[in-house]
Amino acid sequence: AVPIDAQIILVGDEDQLPSVGPGQVFKDLIDAKVIPRVNLTEVYRQQDGSSIIELAHKMKLGQPIDITERFHDRSFIPCTAEQIPDLVDKVVSSAVKKGYDMSDIQVLAPMYRGSAGIKRLNKVLQDILNPKAEDAREIE
Structure with missing residues (x-):
C-alpha cells in the first residue's frame, strides 16, 4: 500500500x-x-x-x-551480421592500441541475441577491454 x-x-x-x-x-x-x-x-x-x-x-x-x-x-562499415563481431574486435582493438580509453568507446546493438547481439558483442568487448585473469575468480 x-x-x-x-x-x-x-x-x-x-x-x-x-x-x-x-x-x-x-x-x-x-x-x-x-x-x-x-x-x-x-x-x-x-x-x-x-x-x-x-x-x-x-x-x-x-x-x-x-x-x-x-x-x-562515428562511422558506418557495411557488413553482414555474421561479420560484426570480428569488425567490432578489429575496430575496438585498434582504438585501444591508439591509446583510446574504455570510456571513449561506445558500441550500440539493436538486439540481445544472435551473432550481432549484445550478448555476443559483450563477450568480444570483454575479451579486449577486460580479459579474464588466470589467477582471478569471476562471476558468470
Missing part, C-alpha cells in the same frame, strides 16, 4: 520504442496532459559537437539521414 500523501515520479523517454507487451501506460499518461511533466532537453551522454546528437535530432524530426557519411566520432 502507498500512503495517501505519497508522490510518484515517473522517468522515461516518450521518444523510445513503444512497449513490447500490451498497453502503453507511460505514453498514455504523457498524452493525457493531466499530470505535471518536465521535458529534459540538455544532452549529457555525448560531447558538444557530437554528430550523434545531430543524427538523433534529425531522426526524431523525421528528416532524412545518411548513416554512411563519416564523422570524427
Whole structure:
C-alpha cells in the first residue's frame, strides 16, 4: 500500500520504442496532459559537437539521414551480421592500441541475441577491454 500523501515520479523517454507487451501506460499518461511533466532537453551522454546528437535530432524530426557519411566520432562499415563481431574486435582493438580509453568507446546493438547481439558483442568487448585473469575468480 502507498500512503495517501505519497508522490510518484515517473522517468522515461516518450521518444523510445513503444512497449513490447500490451498497453502503453507511460505514453498514455504523457498524452493525457493531466499530470505535471518536465521535458529534459540538455544532452549529457555525448560531447558538444557530437554528430550523434545531430543524427538523433534529425531522426526524431523525421528528416532524412545518411548513416554512411563519416564523422570524427562515428562511422558506418557495411557488413553482414555474421561479420560484426570480428569488425567490432578489429575496430575496438585498434582504438585501444591508439591509446583510446574504455570510456571513449561506445558500441550500440539493436538486439540481445544472435551473432550481432549484445550478448555476443559483450563477450568480444570483454575479451579486449577486460580479459579474464588466470589467477582471478569471476562471476558468470
